[in-house]
Amino acid sequence: NAGVTQTPKFQVLKTGQSMTLQCAQDMNHEYMSWYRQDPGMGLRLIHYSVGAGITDQGEVPNGYNVSRSTTEDFPLRLLSAAPSQTSVYFCASSYDRTGNQPQHFGDGTRLSIL
Amino acid sequence: SQKIEQNSEALNIQEGKTATLTCNYTNYSPAYLQWYRQDPGRGPVFLLLIRENEKEKRKERLKVTFDTTLKQSLFHITASQPADSATYLCAPRVNSGYSTLTFGKGTMLLVSP
Numbered sequence: 001n002a003g004v005t006q007t008p009k010f011q012v013l014k015t016g017q018s019m020t021l022q023c024a025q026d027m028n029h030e031y032m033s034w035y036r037q038d039p040g041m042g043l044r045l046i047h048y049s050v051g052a053g054i055t056d057q058g059e060v061p062n063g064y065n066v067s068r069s070t071t072e073d074f075p076l077r078l079l080s081a082a083p084s085q086t087s088v089y090f091c092a093s094s095y096d097r098t099g100n101q102p103q104h105f106g107d108g109t110r111l112s113i114l
Numbered sequence: 115s116q117k118i119e120q121n122s123e124a125l126n127i128q129e130g131k132t133a134t135l136t137c138n139y140t141n142y143s144p145a146y147l148q149w150y151r152q153d154p155g156r157g158p159v160f161l162l163l164i165r166e167n168e169k170e171k172r173k174e175r176l177k178v179t180f181d182t183t184l185k186q187s188l189f190h191i192t193a194s195q196p197a198d199s200a201t202y203l204c205a206p207r208v209n210s211g212y213s214t215l216t217f218g219k220g221t222m223l224l225v226s227p
Contacts, residue, residue, distance in 0.1 A: 004157075031214070042219035043158070043203070090157050097214040099146045099207025100165075105157030 002026050006091050006106035013081045013113050021076040021109050023091030029104070031094045032074040033058070034066065036087040037108075043090065049074055050097055081113045116142045116216070120204060124222040127194055135189040135221050137204030144206035147180055147187050148215060152201045158217075161202075162189075194225045 007022045025032065033048035045058030049068040063085060065077040074093075078085060089109045095101040119138040127133050137147070145166050150158035164171045164180045164187065171178045177190040187206075191198050201222045205215040 033214075035217075040219065043217040045216075048214075092157075094214070099144075099148070099214045100163070102148065102160035102163065103158075103205075103215060105159070107155070107157045 004091055004093055004104050004106040006089075006109050008109060009107070010110045011112070013078075013111065015081060015083060015113060017081050019078055019081065021078075021089055021091075021111070023074045023076065023106060024072050025074075025091075025093040025104070026072065027093060027104065028071060029093035029095055030071065031097045032068065033092050033094075033103075034064070034074070034076045035090045035092065036060065036085075037090060038087050046076065046089075048097070078111075083113045085111065086113045087111060116140070116208060118204065118206060118216060118218040120202075120218040121221045122219065124224055126224045126226065129195060129225055129227050131194055133191040133194045133198065133223055133225070135202050135204075135223065137187040137189070137206075137218055139185050139187075139206050142206075142208060143182060143185075144208065146207040147178075148205045148207075149178055149187075149189050150203040150205060150217075152203060152220065158203055191223070194223075196225045196227055199223055199225050 004025045030051045034046040035043040047066040049055045092103040092105045094103045117140045148163045149161045152158045175192045179188045201220040203220040204218045208216040
């Protein structure tokens with residue numbers, strides 16, 4: 001049972017480059033979300049999705065795009081990487097968005113922007 | 115504004131003692147509150163969920179309390195072990211337009227043999 005799988009685990013980019021962080025879950029969860037975790041800031045919500053074809057912005061969405069074409073996959077795209085986007089990115093999934101269900105996290109992508 | 119506070123300083127205790135971690139929140143009344151454990155280089159892992167109508171929840175050596183009057187949750191680990199060393203995050207359910215859970219910054223627990 002894989003749970004939530006994130007790829008790549010590490011990535012170094014140059015300013016201005018674009019890339020996609022992949023996230024897949026095999027639990028048939030409707031709710032998926034992306035967080036970034038920075039020292040002293042805790043986990044901050046970037047974008048979330050309540051089902052295939054439905055996405056919305058979280059607390060810190062600028063510079064990021066998402067799409068949800070299937071229940072399983074929820075990729076996060078950086079359109080033009082900036083040093084301020086250096087962070088650890090976590091994808092999470094849950095049965096629903098009520099907060100009454102546990103969230104399952106991947107092990108993160110550590111991203112450095114030079 | 116809505117705020118979640120967890121002790122930023124690490125909690126150091128000896129093996130066998132009870133660890134108590136605090137989560138305070140202001141300016142909202144969450145219906146649910148969850149606790150997670152995060153190890154270095156790993157994603158958070160769910161531990162316990164407590165609802166607003168529950169005063170206490172237990173799971174093995176873990177106990178969570180939820181005081182909606184004080185706007186506080188306490189997380190206890192009894193008979194602590196070095197393997198319990200990790201960062202513990204509280205996550206109240208926020209009734210905002212976009213979020214389900216809002217995470218505190220976490221408290222690091224260090225259990226020494």
